Amino acid sequence: MPFPDRTLVIVRHGQSLDNERDLFSGIRDPDLTERGVGEARSCGRRMKEVGLSFDIAFTSELTRARRTLSLILSELGQPDLAVHRSAALNERDYGELAGLNKRESQERWGVAQVRAWRKSYDAVPPGGESLAMTADRLLPYYRDEIESRVLAGQRVLLVAHGNSLRALIMHLDGISADAVADVHLATAQTLAYRLDERGRVVEKRAISA
Template sequence: MAAATSQRAIVYTQSHRWSNNNSRFEKRTGNVNLVSVGDNYTSGRKFGLVCASSLQGSSVMEPIQLPSNGNSGHIPKKSNESSLILIRHGESLWNEKNLFTGCVDVPLTPKGVEEAIEAGKRICNIPIDVIYTSSLIRAQMTAMLAIMQYRRKKVPIIVHNENEQAHMWSQIYSEETKKQSIPVITAWQLNERMYGELQGLNKQETADRFGKEQVHEWRRSYDIPPPNGESLEMCAERAVAYFKDQVVPQLTAGKHVMIAAHGNSLRSIIMHLDKLTSQEVISLELSTLNRHSYALHFQGREVY
């Protein structure tokens, strides 16, 4: 394992060759726990993982370099090689106020804007061909601010497929301009878990009213939803179905994909990729961008 440090910013890279046994690779960084199961991968194929942790208070950020076979740091694009970057949005106005947000469309705070920019600096060297984000503004702001730090200077362009007219009116007719663009696809399926009647309530006041154990059960159980809301299981059903249908074909085609979304929709995708149990996924914590962002690098990995 190689580690590069700059003040309190840390980058870890590891590369592994998997066999068809039941061996597990487990990596902990801060409060992010990533688990990969060996028998979910093709025998003898290589899988590299990059985990970037930007601890709160860090002021200098070192860009991530994905693993490569050479010394140049350049990753040649191959049909069986792709990368997946998962980023949780920066701090929102309701994160700041300690309110349940869920599917309420709340923008970032100035701190959240800074977090998104810093996350972009961390991934500025990683190739990106397409961006997926939720339909909520805090995830879209994060995606746009992060990709503006991209060293290849490509322009992110939101794809409008709401109806035929929107699709036609947003067409680009220059092939050269298309090459210098990154499509940004928005999807409600990647939205945060819907918290039902908790949305807009103060988290501490809600715990005082209903009891800490009840609120903890609503927030951290896998299959128990809050009143008129979604459980993590329900959120995972839509997020993973969309991931399989829309994102996996991009990865298997060798595309480099970034997803900017939310704690629970991203946990759902990680649960699917790493075959986590319902107990393992509820202990997986993804803080806003001042804490963690990470990238998965696929080299011939079978993604289902």
């Protein structure tokens, strides 16, 4: 079996309608584009090709992540897999940036400020969440609900969002607050982690669709 027990696979959702228009989404709830549907299906097919199957899955409350997960499970032949949903896994709240495209936001606040809000660990967009705040709500849920199942020997699938997963990758990979600015996940990008009995990463693999 190429993927043993204590495996966690994380996936960013497929392209959304806001991604297509280069808009900040945050907790807005756009659906997938046709391309996003194709990305999700391709992701599921690739998982099946490399021998992945799962004992349980987790996702956010937002449509783009939930639908990506559903499409993946369909391709895996596991459409009835138990799925847990939580707002703790939602994308970060972009506040006043939500619904604006990058150009509009840069014209309003400046290129450097918008980059800081997008990429840095603790800069807070007006009315929204920093990556640090996102981590503060995500990591307790991860430890209590997700990591506990991985450590019990299960293979767990998590489909979420670019920033919520950046916060998790920062934790799993031991990335510093300064270095996290360089962490980026493309739509439907997939990473597999194998953990030891204490929750430390012993292997990390990228799974390309």
